Amino acid sequence: MQPSVTRWKTTTAARLRTTALSLLAVVAAVGVGAGPAVAADGNVAWTVRTASNGYGEARSSYSYNVNPGGAVEDAMVVANRGPAPLTLSVYAADGFTTDAGQLDLLTRDTKSIAVGAWVKPNAGSVVIQPGKTAQVPFKVSVPENATPGDYVGGILTTLTQADQAEGINVDRRLGIRIKLRVGGELRPNLAIENLHVTYAGPTNPFSKGDATITYQVHNVGNAALSGKQAVTVSGPFGLLRVRAEDVAAPPELLPGESWNVTVPVHGVAPAISLAATATVTPLLTDASGSTTPLKPVQVTAHGWALPWTLVLALVVLIAVLVGAYLYRRRNRAQRKAREDARVRDAVEQALRGPEPQTS
Structure with a gap:
């Protein structure tokens, strides 16, 4: 070789x-x-x-x-x-x-x-x-x-x-x-840090959009490690789960090194609240070149997936309803004020009695 x-x-x-x-x-x-x-x-x-x-x-x-x-x-x-x-x-x-x-x-x-x-x-x-x-x-x-x-x-x-x-x-x-x-105790270990999920929805509030998951794979052990990665996104209670395709493996990381990961996930429903889960399975290679998978590391983070067009429509509708309510309330208050003034004038007129006649 x-x-x-x-x-x-x-x-x-x-x-x-x-x-x-x-x-x-x-x-x-x-x-x-x-x-x-x-x-x-x-x-x-x-x-x-x-x-x-x-x-x-x-x-x-x-x-x-x-x-x-x-x-x-x-x-x-x-x-x-x-x-x-x-x-x-x-x-x-x-x-x-x-x-x-x-x-x-x-x-x-x-x-x-x-x-x-x-x-x-x-x-x-x-x-x-x-x-x-x-x-x-x-x-x-x-x-x-x-x-x-x-x-x-x-x-x-x-x-x-x-x-x-x-x-x-x-x-x-x-x-x-x-x-x-x-030589000494070997402590191979990877950690997932700074996991975030963001969502970009389409104009149609009933269509699916894209989520972007970012995180760091950090070698916190004392052995050089590579790994296999998997990312899923789901709505509340684990519903509407979508799995990312072909998540690239990180390179072999030396102890103390970190690797930035960005994973796009397509076809995600705007389920209001999203749960993004990243899983990394560390791979340890020995002197002979054989690779051993270790216990997977898994972290979950949450983010919002709001159908913004629908949210905007709801906001506009609520604003119209509130405006109509306030307008009616103001009109009622004005009518009541006019009626109160008319009654007050009538009472005052009655208390004064008829005006004296002059010849």
């Missing part, structure tokens, strides 16, 4: 170095054609692969189980496919999951605190002649106080070249993933 290799590119303009990386390619471990991964640009080309040793041959990546205080030694093989001698820097870095759901590695000028700090190449650079290969040994030393659980990073080779046309320096990086499980 081909190594799980990632190619990165970093640029430097003048003296300002960018720290953002653009993930250019990830070579999968299964179903990929033979041959090592290549980083090529102009007259520069090199490959990297795992060394064949007691850990195995043609490994897709590096994977270790090490207890706190323990250490392992391994090596990476680098080959120069270009026509000129090649000097590459070698270093390790912590990994993280990007917003696109891909594994990326920290830049060299960003401090690593786990795999990137624990993996030490025997040399910070390697010189390879054209058509030749070089083996780069490295050692993984896990501190005594390391927290049990999963860590991901990588070991990288990098080449800095000047781009005269653009006036910048370009760093090209080619590396292999390192997955490290530190």
Whole structure:
């Protein structure tokens, strides 16, 4: 199998170095054609692969189980496919999951605190002649106080070249993933956080609309986890239930990482009150590659699904009825006031008696 290799590119303009990386390619471990991964640009080309040793041959990546205080030694093989001698820097870095759901590695000028700090190449650079290969040994030393659980990073080779046309320096990086499980109690766990449901109904109050459910999947355990997701929306008492179709699985999340999820659900009746339920089944992958489903995590949130056209019609009707009632009440009050005034005038006239006649 081909190594799980990632190619990165970093640029430097003048003296300002960018720290953002653009993930250019990830070579999968299964179903990929033979041959090592290549980083090529102009007259520069090199490959990297795992060394064949007691850990195995043609490994897709590096994977270790090490207890706190323990250490392992391994090596990476680098080959120069270009026509000129090649000097590459070698270093390790912590990994993280990007917003696109891909594994990326920290830049060299960003401090690593786990795999990137624990993996030490025997040399910070390697010189390879054209058509030749070089083996780069490295050692993984896990501190005594390391927290049990999963860590991901990588070991990288990098080449800095000047781009005269653009006036910048370009760093090209080619590396292999390192997955490290530190011995101790494994507590795999995912949580669903910040679950919300919103509703957008049609103009016709008797037609169905769309609900949008948003939430975060948070890895609150100490093991790397992926998962299967399901989302349902229902009205009061579980009636009018609708299930979302093809909810995409989150990427494998490292401990502490979160993944934002937005799920549209179509054909939802405006049932006044909606209950949105998100279910995530964590998937734990062991060293052999087999996946085990864990106990599902389920959270429910409520929201309004009002048929706004009907509500507006009811509001207008109520306003008309209230207006009519107030108008009639005012008219009655005015008629009563006029009648009271007429009676009062008549009484006063009677009390005064007839006016005296003048001759």
